[in-house]
Amino acid sequence: MSEVKNSALTPAEAWKLLQEGNARFVVGETAHPNQNAARRDELVDAQNPFAVIFGCSDSRLAAEIIFDVGLGDVFVVRTAGQVIDPAVLGSLEYSVDVLNVPLIVILGHDSCGAVTAAIDAYRTGDMPPGYIRNLVERITPSVVAARRQDVKDVNSTVVEHVKQTSTRLLEMSRSLSEAVQEGRTAIAGVTYRLAEGKAELVCQHGSV
Template identity: 40%
Template structure:
């Protein structure tokens, strides 16, 4: 499949619609999971086109786990995704500010919060919880992920898969609560925030909210 010019692709009318953006990313994930990745926009010409600026169409907040690189998982290329990665998708001031920057300065229309299967941050939080309350921990990972685990348990959910899904949902809730910029952008329809979970065993991205 011949790649179109990067600038031309960015000018497509449906590029501003979050639903179209998300569909594009999921289509890339299907290619990746089926072993048919196209590795678009990774040539010297694309690199040169992006020297003077970037115009990513989506922002991804994901785990720092080396097995979960968003650009590869979604089969995207240079300049496509603005990515922010922390262990367990943990939120702090820098992460929130980076997400706000992507909306205010880069004008992305979609934010994807992506957890993943067999998350080490969940296992660390479980160990931390066994020693005491999550809110008393010195570790931000244990505090944030541990709170998600406790929320899941209150709903009688008790598997690691459940904990990972609930943590993505709580991360989105906390993000909107903490950021006036993002809260207003969601309310006005400027952006959409979706939750997802990458499956290491299949290479597929599980859609948790849309």
């Protein structure tokens, strides 16, 4: 992947593009931009995505589809429950510091299995086996934060998890924190509704 010049888009303009794409997806009028051979040829030597999307690995949450974008438009990082680990932080720092993306989107969704597992573990005290436990342990602080607000259902806990994840990124990465403070990028916390196909802004750091 080659280093590219800073995107001409502001964080707000990048978010507007994603909103417009999602609006097309919701009503079934997707344009499928930048998905042809000509676009493929343009990207052989470099990329210049206008956003990085850090979302859940759930098969129903394909970012390029729900935001109606194409090749080279978004840099995508996915883990179950959009949990943060060193590889995620490195990928996000790369997208901001090398690819110069003006917008980071944290993307959660309804009926998240990873969040459900964390809620169940919190309620019963029984932890899942193997590395699933690692996922649950990373999500549990969000469950605790939700419970402090008397929030117990999965979908509302997902909203809190997106908010907590957004804050944690700034706490854990000096690079990302400085980029937001300097206005080079912004963070948009977003939840996706499976039935409607709609992506909704639930929190932000910086101006979007």
